Amino acid sequence: MTSEQQINNWPSGKVRSTFIEYFVSKDHTFYPSSSVVPHDDPTLLFANAGGKHNDLEDVGKDVYHHTFFEMLGNWSFGDYFKKDAISFAWELLTKVYKLPEDRLYVTYFGGDSSQNLPADTDAKQLWIDIGLPENRVLPFGTKENFWEMGEVGPCGPCSEIHFDRIGNRDASNLVNLDDPDVLEIWNLVFMQYNRESPTELKPLPNSHIDTGMGFERLVSVLQNKRSNYDTDVFVPIFEAIQEKSGIRPYTGKVGSDDLDGIDMAYRVIADHVRTLLFAISDGAIPSNEGRGYVVRRILRRGARYARKKMLVELGNFFPSLIDVVVQQMKDVFPEINKRVDFIKQTLQNEEISFARTLDRGEKLFDATLTKMRESNQHVVPGAEVWKLYDTFGFPVDLTRIMAEENGVEIDEAEFETEKNKSKELSKKKKNGSSNSDQVGLDVHAIALLESQMKIPKTNDVFKYSDSEINSKILAIYSNKSFVESQSLTNGASSEEGHIFGILLDETNFYSESGGQEWDTGYLLSLDQESQFNVLQVKNFGGYVLHIGSLKYGNLKVGQSVLSCYDVARRLALCSNHTSTHILNHSLRNILDSSELDQRGSLVSADKLRFDFSFNGQISPEQIKDIEYKCKKVIEDDLEIFSMDVPLHESKEINGLRAVFGETYPNPVRVVSVGQNIHDLRKDPKNEAWLGFSIELCGGTHVQRTKEISDFIITEEASISKGIRRIVAVTGPEAREVSDAYLETQKKLDQLSNFSGSKLESEIKIMGKLLDNVNAGAYNKHMLRQQFNQIRNNFIEADKISKALASKFAIDMVNQAFEANPDVSYHVIKIEFEDSLKGNSGKALANAIAHVKSINSKAVYLISPDAVSGKVSHLCYVPKNLVSSGLHANKWAESVSGVIGGKFGGKSESAQGSGTNVDAVSEAENIAASFANLVISD
Known part of the structure; x- marks a missing residue:
């Protein structure tokens, strides 16, 4: 059968539908694909079906890593276990998909003495019983064959099914060696433990099955392709990439054979565009944190390969590839077809933004390389790498790629140190969680409630109605165990402030759910001798746990209490x-x-x-x-x-x-x-x-x-x-908020009562007030509009006032010059109108500048302001008169001696501010006499 016939025999759509139909025939219930974004679990960035390692940097380097892949899975929650799971897998692969039995290899968990975990001999024997030769049932350790997603939680041994693309050989020694021709296609996980801590495992109350088969890998096997990227899953995307970029066709080369790196770029872009389509469609929008940053990293990595290897101008490249992926997937995942325009616009905006970031990041990295070469260094400082990310938003994985391209390494230890420093600083800015956050029912507590204690799930129907109901205490959960009672003696004991949980038969408290916070309140014993303050309410698998502490008295299992939520809060x-x-x-x-x-x-x-x-x-x-x-x-x-x-x-x-x-x-x-x-x-x-x-x-x-x-x-x-x-x-x-708006509006209206320097001061105060006031978004906008108009009017009026004040002062100087053209000095008193007084200082300075431009006479300007009680005075002396002995600072000193205040200056110019307005006439005479005496001498 030719390769094309093989594809026609097993197109990807048929591969998928066959899997679903098989398990439905085995009394399984079909569930459509869930979102790649786990909206109900903020601790998880993306649904991580089957993978616990970060594959991003490997994608493109080989022909089987992906950031997004379909997982075909079947589950059992206590209905069947290893025997049936193995039987189903074998029948589907060999009888339905008709894969050659002699090309299948299976692994099982070989045990781990360090964790006191025995080998999974049950699974081994079941595979042998079903027909696999023992030499193709292979033991592996914890890393390969003990499945767990995190530091705690459900886990267990697993059996991986591997397929040899070549055949007619013993490939057992190639299993789990990342050989592209001997690849894992299905993992059967036998959930039988719960990880309590890094060193403690406990058996689960019930054993479960959780399997995952790599859809793309299975398609490659059934279509007789040596690479996932050669199947009909990716070929249409490659064709679109070639059309949009104008680059050469994809040839499937990897590593050193891929001399120009274009084939790797094909794989990166094709993989990443699928990821981006589904992630954004499911609500993960590019951002600087969490899952949004993962999406941003993926797009930026793909965009760099597009520009670097395919010479694509960024801006609309990824959006141009969306249609072909939607066309492929919309029948199976109809939700992606509803948001195409939004996804394209999001990608376009992000591409345009990254084009600038990429330019900046590459320049900064090149500058770092230049410094390294000048000092004969071959390791990029980790601090520089962190700075590129933290300050400039340049993804670390791209920096690593650039380092590899330039034959240098990154000081990873220093990078981690810098990153940890940043995290510690960030932690200091955040409040710690309350003690109530630490109380919760784990899987064992729930199992104990269900199977041994026989406690029913909480009836919480009353949360929609009554603010007070009578309830019975069914369980008390303290220090991670169930106890019969909790007490306080005479209002104080070692238990005071102790946080624990109470389960009731019926509750009217709302537990945190759907974005709505929990109720608070109290549980009161019917004799009113005991009160439990409810600080938080959480639902654990139908058990509503009331978390808090005793205020006084004691409570015990079986006791009746009055359940009262905080009505005002509710x-x-x-x-x-x-x-x-x-x-x-x-x-x-x-x-x-x-x-x-x-x-x-x-x-x-x-x-x-x-x-x-x-x-x-x-x-x-x-x-x-x-x-x-x-x-x-x-x-x-x-x-x-x-x-x-x-x-x-x-x-x-x-x-x-x-x-x-x-x-x-x-x-x-x-x-x-x-x-x-x-x-x-x-x-x-x-x-x-x-x-x-x-x-x-x-x-x-x-x-x-x-x-x-x-x-x-x-x-x-x-x-x-x-x-x-x-x-x-x-x-x-x-x-x-409404009151804050009205009060702010009142203050804003009062600005009309001010003018000049007082208005300028009040405008500054109002500006700060508007920055911080919570007056409502639209009302604040309107306040800002009104404020801006007042400020702009003031600025415009101030400009006019300053110009008029300056003209007034300069005109007086010119008049004095014209009235007495032959004298060598002038003492001029300038009295501004009230409307100009706010700009008198600037006007006097401009008048002195005018005098300087003429540079022929000495001038002393004296300007009193009876309202403020201040006297401004300035003087200028040209160089020829300075040489005659008239020094501006000495001149100002003589005036200051009469009107008081401070003064300062040098031989050519001086200024001061006096405090005795009544002495202005005397000051004029002193200034004239001082100049006359010096010049006459």
């Missing part, structure tokens, strides 16, 4: 959560963007925060309109409806919104602002429903919108490319 949370829904709906109406999707939210007692995708600026007038629409809904006093609805039915409701990437239960709670849900269900396609906020939500809400009282947007800004954030307040906080 009302604030309800108000802000309902307002989040109203804001979401208003945004879609005002901005009218099909790309607008929720990207996160926070509902706390003092504010709400809403992140959403929007590729553009939002004008102040749009903020005003959004805010007004929200206020209008509040003023209309609409009723809030909620109801549990079958998930499939809820999705039929016209205009219903769900959080992007969220997983919902069935049935799901629908929350509608202003429209009865019974009507929605009767006529789900009604166009009228688009006029209402309808969302899937498990949070708490007000009963009617008027309870919200008010709504003010306090902040609106971009938090990353294509993602904007709105922060808003309601209720009392909104009133505080």
Whole structure:
């Protein structure tokens, strides 16, 4: 069979669908692909199916590493274990895909004495029993065959299935040696332990199966290609790359055979464009931290190869490749087809930005290389590498590539030292977490509750209604174990302040979920002798844990308590959560963007925060309109409806919104602002429903919108490319913001009462006030507009005033010169009008400058200001008169002796400020007499 016939026999789409159909036939439930962005787990940057190592720097160097790949998997949560998992894998590979049995090799966990872990002989024997010769069932150590994702959590031994592309040989000695012709295609993980610490493992309550098969590798095997990149998964992308770049065709060379590095560039770009398409589609927008920075790194790495190796002008290269990948994948992943324009715009913006960063980074690195060569160094200082990243945003992996290209190494130890220094500085700026964050139920505690203690999951239906209910304590969790009681004796003991958890049969407390913060409150014994302050509430697999400390008394398992949440805090949370829904709906109406999707939210007692995708600026007038629409809904006093609805039915409701990437239960709670849900269900396609906020939500809400009282947007800004954030307040906080606006408006209006230097001083004070006042985003914009107008008017008037004052002073000098052209000196008193006094200082200086330009006479200017009680005086003496003995500083000293104050200067010019306005006439006479006496002599 020819290679082309092989591709036609097993096109990638058929490979995928065959896998799914096989396991569905084995009573498995099919689940569509989840998002690559784990929206429900902020600790994980991306869904990391099957890989725990950073492969980014390896992608492109060989023909099998990827940053994005499809994982075909089957799972069992206690239904079956090793025997069935192995049987399914063998049957699918050899009977369905019809892979030659003699080319398959399997590994198993050979044990680890350092961790007291025995070899997985069960798995070994099962493979032998199914028909594999023992010489093709190979033992390996912890690194290869013990699967765990992190320092703690579920883990276990695994069996990897490897395939020999060549055949007709014994390839057992090539397994796990990164030979491209002997590759792992499937990993069967046997979850039977929980990692408690680096040195402690405990058996899980139930054993599970978690398998992952590399789709691209399987396709390459079935299509008889020696590289993933030679299959129909990548060939169309390569063709698009060649078309857009004009570079030579892909030839599949690696390492030293790839002389010009173009084949590696092909692989890097093709791999990275797939990653970028799915990551951005699923909500990971390029940014400077977290998953956003990973996306940025991937794009920048690909962009550098495009420019360096393919001589592509950056700006629209990656966007031009998106269509071909969408065309390949949209039938299987329809969500990517909904955001194509947004993805292209995001990539274009990022490419343009990186073009500048790349230029700067390469220049700085070249400068470092030059310095190294001058001093005969061959190691790039780690501090320089960190600076490139930390100061200039140049990715470290690109610096490593440039170092490799130039035959030098990086001082990695120094780099790590600099990075750690930066981290420590960053930590000092952040507050530590509260003790309540340290209390939680782990997998063993939950298993104990379920299997041994037989404690039912918490009934939390009352969180939507009653502020006080009677509950029974079912368990007390303290110091990572369940205890029968906790107590305080006479208000003080070693337990005072101790944080622990309480499980109730029923609760009205809301546990942290869906962006909404938890309730606080207290549990009170029925005899009122004991009180437990609830600081935090969390849900662990259906068990709602009330975390806090005893205020007084004692509590024990089986005791009845009154559960009371903080009503004021709850009302604030309800108000802000309902307002989040109203804001979401208003945004879609005002901005009218099909790309607008929720990207996160926070509902706390003092504010709400809403992140959403929007590729553009939002004008102040749009903020005003959004805010007004929200206020209008509040003023209309609409009723809030909620109801549990079958998930499939809820999705039929016209205009219903769900959080992007969220997983919902069935049935799901629908929350509608202003429209009865019974009507929605009767006529789900009604166009009228688009006029209402309808969302899937498990949070708490007000009963009617008027309870919200008010709504003010306090902040609106971009938090990353294509993602904007709105922060808003309601209720009392909104009133505080409104009061701050009115008070600031009052102060701004009062500026009209000032003029001159006083107005200038007040403008500076007002400017600082506006920088810090929380008056609402739109109102603050309007205040700023008014302030800018006042300031601009002042600046313009000040310019005119300064010009008039200067003209007035210069005119007086000219008049004196014209009236007495033959004298060698003049003493001139200048009295400014009130409107010009604020600029008298500058005017006198300009007048003296005018005198200097003439340079023929000595001049003394004296200007009194009765209001301030100050006398300004300046003088100038040309050189010919200085030689005659008239020194400006001595002249000023004689005047200062009469009017007081300070003075200073040199022989040609001097100035001073006196404090005796009444002595101005005497000062004029003293100045004239002093000059006359010196010049006459």
